[in-house]
Amino acid sequence: MTTHPRRHLLVVASQCRDLPFLDGLEEAARGLHDALADAAVGGCAPGLPDGGSLHHGELAAEQIEQLVRAAAGHAARHEATLVLALLGHGFIPGTAPTLYLMGLHSRQGVREGAVDVRRLLLEAADRPGVNGVVGIIDTCTAAAAQPSMAELATGTRGGRTRLALLMAAAVGQDAYELRLSRGATGVLRAGVADAGLLLDVHSVATQLRRPGLGQDIVVSAFDGDPTAVGGLWLGHNVAYRRPHRSGTARAALGRVGAAELRAALSGLPEHVPLPAEWTESALRQLREQMEAAAPAGPEYVRAARAADSLLVALRTTAFLRTWLGAALTSTRLRRAAAILRIPVADRQLTTDADLVEHVALSHPVSQTCRMTMVRFLILLAADAGLDVEGPELRGWAESVGATVQANDAAEAIRTRSREQRLRLIVSLHASIAGDWPETLGGWLLCDGDLYQREEFPCEPSRAGVEAALASAIDWAEEHAAEGRLTLRRVDVAIPTPLLLRWRPEEVEYGARLGVDYDVVTRWSERLSPPHGLRWINTYAAKRLEEISAYEGQAPIDWLAEQDTRELRALHERLRSGAYTRAIGLSSSPGEDQRLMEMLLAFSPILLWPDDTAEFRAQHRDGLDTSWPDLPAGFLVAYRQRWRAEPAEAIADLRAVWDDRDWLEFCRYFQRRLTDPPRSP
Numbered sequence: 001m002t003t004h005p006r007r008h009l010l011v012v013a014s015q016c017r018d019l020p021f022l023d024g025l026e027e028a029a030r031g032l033h034d035a036l037a038d039a040a041v042g043g044c045a046p047g048l049p050d051g052g053s054l055h056h057g058e059l060a061a062e063q064i065e066q067l068v069r070a071a072a073g074h075a076a077r078h079e080a081t082l083v084l085a086l087l088g089h090g091f092i093p094g095t096a097p098t099l100y101l102m103g104l105h106s107r108q109g110v111r112e113g114a115v116d117v118r119r120l121l122l123e124a125a126d127r128p129g130v131n132g133v134v135g136i137i138d139t140c141t142a143a144a145a146q147p148s149m150a151e152l153a154t155g156t157r158g159g160r161t162r163l164a165l166l167m168a169a170a171v172g173q174d175a176y177e178l179r180l181s182r183g184a185t186g187v188l189r190a191g192v193a194d195a196g197l198l199l200d201v202h203s204v205a206t207q208l209r210r211p212g213l214g215q216d217i218v219v220s221a222f223d224g225d226p227t228a229v230g231g232l233w234l235g236h237n238v239a240y241r242r243p244h245r246s247g248t249a250r251a252a253l254g255r256v257g258a259a260e261l262r263a264a265l266s267g268l269p270e271h272v273p274l275p276a277e278w279t280e281s282a283l284r285q286l287r288e289q290m291e292a293a294a295p296a297g298p299e300y301v302r303a304a305r306a307a308d309s310l311l312v313a314l315r316t317t318a319f320l321r322t323w324l325g326a327a328l329t330s331t332r333l334r335r336a337a338a339i340l341r342i343p344v345a346d347r348q349l350t351t352d353a354d355l356v357e358h359v360a361l362s363h364p365v366s367q368t369c370r371m372t373m374v375r376f377l378i379l380l381a382a383d384a385g386l387d388v389e390g391p392e393l394r395g396w397a398e399s400v401g402a403t404v405q406a407n408d409a410a411e412a413i414r415t416r417s418r419e420q421r422l423r424l425i426v427s428l429h430a431s432i433a434g435d436w437p438e439t440l441g442g443w444l445l446c447d448g449d450l451y452q453r454e455e456f457p458c459e460p461s462r463a464g465v466e467a468a469l470a471s472a473i474d475w476a477e478e479h480a481a482e483g484r485l486t487l488r489r490v491d492v493a494i495p496t497p498l499l500l501r502w503r504p505e506e507v508e509y510g511a512r513l514g515v516d517y518d519v520v521t522r523w524s525e526r527l528s529p530p531h532g533l534r535w536i537n538t539y540a541a542k543r544l545e546e547i548s549a550y551e552g553q554a555p556i557d558w559l560a561e562q563d564t565r566e567l568r569a570l571h572e573r574l575r576s577g578a579y580t581r582a583i584g585l586s587s588s589p590g591e592d593q594r595l596m597e598m599l600l601a602f603s604p605i606l607l608w609p610d611d612t613a614e615f616r617a618q619h620r621d622g623l624d625t626s627w628p629d630l631p632a633g634f635l636v637a638y639r640q641r642w643r644a645e646p647a648e649a650i651a652d653l654r655a656v657w658d659d660r661d662w663l664e665f666c667r668y669f670q671r672r673l674t675d676p677p678r679s680p
Helices: 025-037 061-077 117-126 179-190 201-208 255-266 280-296 298-323 330-339 352-361 369-384 391-399 403-420 462-482 536-548 567-575 593-602 617-629 632-642 660-670
Strands: 007-014 054-057 081-088 100-102 114-116 133-138 162-167 218-223 422-427 439-446 449-457 489-494 518-523 556-559 582-585 605-609 653-657
Touching: 007 025, 007 061, 025 054, 025 081, 025 179, 025 391, 054 061, 061 081, 061 100, 061 114, 061 117, 081 100, 081 117, 114 117, 117 133, 117 162, 133 179, 162 179, 162 201, 179 201, 179 298, 179 391, 201 218, 201 391, 255 298, 255 352, 280 298, 298 352, 298 369, 298 391, 330 352, 330 369, 330 617, 352 369, 369 391, 369 403, 391 403, 422 462, 439 462, 449 462, 518 632, 518 653, 536 593, 536 660, 556 617, 567 593, 582 593, 593 605, 617 632
Parallel strands: 007 054, 007 081, 081 133, 133 162, 422 489, 489 518, 556 582, 582 605
Antiparallel strands: 100 114, 162 218, 422 439, 439 449, 605 653
């Protein structure tokens, strides 16, 4: 097994009060640090004697110099390579080509009180015992950090020094949004399919350089030590694939990508020879060739787009293998694709590469490949419980040129998160014999925990209940305003008889309640099931697991009218596990409370048409594409119907949707909600 000399890491990211605050500095520094410290990627040990390797925030220039010198001394004692990353504001004084990194009290253009990066790099590389320095310099005018050839070729070690630098911008050029750090993180995490075992500064720079970046990535390398052990590299290439026994490398693309390129190139008027394998370099060459020829016809545009999309897919597949690890499963990939409404019915999509390439090539006409892929990865991350705004995902986005799309997605997530923090639950469970109750229970949850609770007395009539519901909304909105939060989610728990004759989303609250609120109907019986039905919530949780594992088609067992005529026979089929998913009625249940009670006991999700018309099979097929958006999609369709706009067929359906959130609240309720309220 190949072994490498010891490598030490120090990442320093400094803010400066004299210049604008660098948004995302800590996140970029931490993401780069974590990649370099990862044993499978950068393989670095902590670079400081005290075990530290990351310093960020308000750091004085003197402190930065001390940290770098301490790391160099520690590397020298262990004969280690020092991997050093410096992030922050930088300047050159006048026209002097020397980079100064700005600390907390540094002033633009003033040498005193700033960090002479070139001198620090030269000192570290020239220190006896240090086995070379690898530097990542993410500042404006970063290329001014390079020591001169004459300086490196002389000094204490007589020129036996080694220094490799990856720099964010040319001399005198601005650097933007810490793109070098984010991009390098993405490349290191994803790897490079057609590179060797190790990625050096040149390999990473090649992946980051692209038109429209807005800054020139600069690299330099000096190796004057013929006795040094090991090269200077940034990370293990996690995308490296060992050759077959025949000596040829495995194809970089999966079946789907290779087939698309064959089809695209066969449509060209001239013959384009196919490479032995579709590696990243081959795809980049094809893209450039086809983009140059694009004015000649749409067939060239198709080939260029295919090559570009598959470049994104290659990088994404490699990234997912390291990022998700054991959580990367075909079920999870197919589920995310289904939510994006990308069909994955082809069972020949058996590998992760096939599935990712399929998504990259099948994006909706209204979206770009990168926009779709960002959404795809966010869905995968959320499904696997990973941070959807973490530095790893941002690094990947930078590496494939999807930073803007990732920023847009992150902002949408933050907005949605703000709207999802508060949740109002209003229950009619105090109903006697299923009639209109004399009081409504109200609970306001923040981040899933009880925040406030209240009772709302009312007249036992429809008008009385609707007035009390409006009072509950007023009460919740007051608390939302106090906490500077937004109320969007409203759950209304209803007993079975009222389910059949009342629609809470249509209650008047100025406009219909469902115009401004995402109203979800729940079954109130789950709050406190009678002794003979204590099993229903446990059973519902198991059904939800099965429902959530669907791929492509909506997980609904549809029952026709003849299936529900004989309740005893239906009950026996339910008891025997004949219907273990959501249940849909193709015809209205009318006033049949017994039927509804029976079905709700055995399924957490029940759909039924609101009128006497049958919900036909062609409409049921449309639920395959609507399913990922439910239950919120019902409100979208209802709103369209209220405005007399064209609406999806699901506007004809009503639903009880008892998801995990509702089952969890039912458990809280059964413990009588003894936990004290808290502030949001």
